[in-house]
Amino acid sequence: MNRTTLSLIAAAAALAAVTGFAAATAPGGDGDSAKAAARLPVERSSLLCPAPSTSDLAETAYTSYTPASKGSGSSGKAALSPATRELTDGTGSGKGKADKPVLSPLKPGKPVAGESSGAESPALVGSADGNLAPGWTVQQTTEVAAGTGRGLLGVNCSAPDTDFWFPGASTAKERSDYIHLTNPDDSAAVVDVQLYGANGAIKSDVGEGIQVQPHSSVPVLLSTLTDKPQTNVTLHVTARSGRVAAAVLAADDKLGGDWLPASADPAGTVVLPGIPKDATSVRLVAFTPGDNDADLKIQLASPTGRITPAGHESLHVKSGMTAAVDLGDVTRGEAGSLVLTPTGDSAPVVAALRVVRGKGADQESAFIPATRPVGARATVADNRAKGSTLSLTAPGAAGMVKVTASAGTEGGTPVTKTYTVKGGTTMSVRPPVPAGLKGSYALTVEQVSGGEVYGSRMLDVSDADVPGVPMFTVQTLPDDRGTVSVPHADQDLSVLQK
Secondary structure (H helix, E strand, O other), rough: OHHHHHHHHHHHHHHHHHHHHHHOOOOOHHOOOOOOOOEOOEEEEEEOOOOOOOOOOOOEEEEEEEOOOOOOOEEEEEEEEEOEEEEOOOOOOOOOOOOOOOOOOOOOOOOOEEEOOOOOOOEEEEEEEEEOOEEEEEEEEEEEEOOOOOOEEEEEEEEOEEEEEEEEEEEOEEEEEEEEEEOOOOOOOOEEEEEEOOOOEEOOOOOEEEEOOOOOOEEHHHHHHOOOOOOOOOEEEEEEEEEEEEEEEEEEEEOOOEEEEEOOOOOOOOEEEEEOOOOOEEEEEEOOOOOOOOOOOEEEEOOOEEEEOOOOOEEEEEOOOEEEEEOOOOOOOEEEEEEEEEOOOOOOEEEEEEEEEOOOOOOEEEEOOOOOOOOOOOOOOEEEEOOEEEEEEEEEOOOOEEEEEEEOEEEEOOOOEEEOOOOEEEEEOOOOOOEEOOOOEEEEEEEEEEEEEEEEEEOOOOOOOOOOOOEEEEEEOOOOOOOEEEEEOOOOOOHHHO
């Protein structure tokens, strides 16, 4: 056996040892191993923004922000550029308006804004590296003055993945729901789209093997996947090959529209934070993807503690079937968050809320998916001097968080404030505003101590073009995963250099 072969075998053994050590230090490993791992800033991030609207009246703002992170270096670069526009059959129709980036952030701690208008605005594909990568956040906010889906449509541009769940979608006649699939990579992605209704899986060959070409985006109208309209469905998106970002644009003839983001991964206990105090209608949609049913206790974390909605104490979710319950004006004038906990031997679930504000012809809707806690740090961009509301929920023990308002896109000085959220409650506050604010700004929420805290931000925009309509959107605040656990390698890896 020659020297090269021996070196390769030794290198493989060394790499296997490092890989095994990294696995041992992942969350959920033993305490000693966890202490041996350091958390370092990520070096590269990808974000994808769906095509904002098909309306000629759409006006879209993009806001990018990266919080400053220790150890992330002194330089970096980031850009959001148009993707290729495609039809639902996978055929391309050329590039977007231009390859020129819509946004080019320059440094951490300083938000950057851009905008587009009309129905031809493409999806955006973005990447950031160096000190602009950890916690990179982009908010896409669209105002549509009239027509189906009119209102304020907001979404956090998301990272690519291979598996997504969307409870709360619909194929009803009054709804026009599109799943937007965006591929950031140099090779095509192949995606399957499956719907689940009240009676289980909805058979359709149309949603199988959808090809998304490199650096492109494909919208698929959900009602084309079934002959029988259903009010409440759960959408499952899986990538057979490659990666995509996925988000549902839900438009209602009477209730306006908004983006429905993916739910957090299936879990036994789920938290849906930030139901507005003036919500006139709240609908809960849940789904369990496993082989067992789920039995859930429904509670509202109010400003004073957990309460059980009268007549809606629990929800039974059959395996593979979408369950929905209308909770009405469950908040009764006080902002709150929904907490679903398992009763007995219950399967993990995904869930989302559709929230309606206003009455009669002046109604507007938004969605709140189940989300992860804010963790080490969570960020939301495009906050305004007026109209932003921050909701913080501690479903278990009390928790303390630090909230930082960044500088503005056109000027302003950052401001920081600390909040303590009592156990089992929801705190709804007007967030801090930068001193001398010009433009929009970002909010960063960091866990300081105590129990887990979940959060969301509601953006409410009064628009003279739509008098009387409470135009709003809600974005949850999950941990930005701007750091990664890196083990300390005790092994001598010098053999890798031979």
